[in-house]
Amino acid sequence: MICGIVGLGLIGGSFAKAYKEAGWEVLACNRTASVLDFARISGAVDGELTQENVGSCDLVLVTIYPEAAIEWVKRMAPHFGKKPIVIDCCGTKRAVCEALFPVAEEYGFHFVGGHPMAGTQYSGFKYARANLYHNAPMVLVPMDADDVNLLGRTEELLKPAGFGRFSFTTADKHDEMIAFTSQMAHVVSNAYIKSDTAAMHKGFSAGSYKDMTRVAWLNPGMWAELFLENRDNLLKEIDWFMESMEEYRYALETGDREELIRLLDEGRRKKAEVDGR
Numbered sequence: 001m002i003c004g005i006v007g008l009g010l011i012g013g014s015f016a017k018a019y020k021e022a023g024w025e026v027l028a029c030n031r032t033a034s035v036l037d038f039a040r041i042s043g044a045v046d047g048e049l050t051q052e053n054v055g056s057c058d059l060v061l062v063t064i065y066p067e068a069a070i071e072w073v074k075r076m077a078p079h080f081g082k083k084p085i086v087i088d089c090c091g092t093k094r095a096v097c098e099a100l101f102p103v104a105e106e107y108g109f110h111f112v113g114g115h116p117m118a119g120t121q122y123s124g125f126k127y128a129r130a131n132l133y134h135n136a137p138m139v140l141v142p143m144d145a146d147d148v149n150l151l152g153r154t155e156e157l158l159k160p161a162g163f164g165r166f167s168f169t170t171a172d173k174h175d176e177m178i179a180f181t182s183q184m185a186h187v188v189s190n191a192y193i194k195s196d197t198a199a200m201h202k203g204f205s206a207g208s209y210k211d212m213t214r215v216a217w218l219n220p221g222m223w224a225e226l227f228l229e230n231r232d233n234l235l236k237e238i239d240w241f242m243e244s245m246e247e248y249r250y251a252l253e254t255g256d257r258e259e260l261i262r263l264l265d266e267g268r269r270k271k272a273e274v275d276g277r
Contacts, residue, residue, distance in 0.1 A: 001025070003057065005028040008125045010119060010132070013044065014128040014132035020046075025046050026044065029048055055084065059084060062090075067225065081109065085150070086104070091183075091222075092178065093115065094229070097141055113142075116133055122217070133162050140166055141174055175233055179233035180237050184241065189215045
């Protein structure tokens, strides 16, 4: 079995290591040649992924930014043939799927939108690890939700990564949900750490601070692209959050203890509800 990987950052590098450990042949391409060379020397990659050999792959994982992913798939479309299933791993789905579903139909290859729900605050191949996806969710956006054979084959090809569950949805629903579960968390964390008080946190911070600031350490270029592609959904979440924060602020400003207790208890109960406790 052969896996082709486009991009050897944290996501692509972790896929490379996982599939190599599973006994697959791994072919990869990367914008920076030195990273590809290092991946080959380290044993995670067997060779370079090219237009000449991409059609021999069983699975092609495109793990680069959305705009770059669209450009790469369009350029390689005439060379895929019928064999590979091509899956992008971008953090937003509407722009990618809208652009590439018609390309897949035109050239007759299988394309599925994907989003592995795993990662760390670090980026780059040096932080990649084979177990990054173990028990993590994988969201899939198929062109045809009724194509049971394709969906089953896709799940089978993704087994070496070790995902814990697969979710199938639409590009619109994916982007709506991801604005809340991922993008909003990065915005809030990144804004929170800008407080002047942050410089004096040592000796006064523990788990709450670490949890709140972990994803403030991000890749600005990548996240800016993802935020802008999903700005309608993200703006809706930001507007809601700012309105909610005004309620807390007003209760504090007016010294309204009962209202503050109500707000805090409401949040506590909502957390228990959504987590199924």
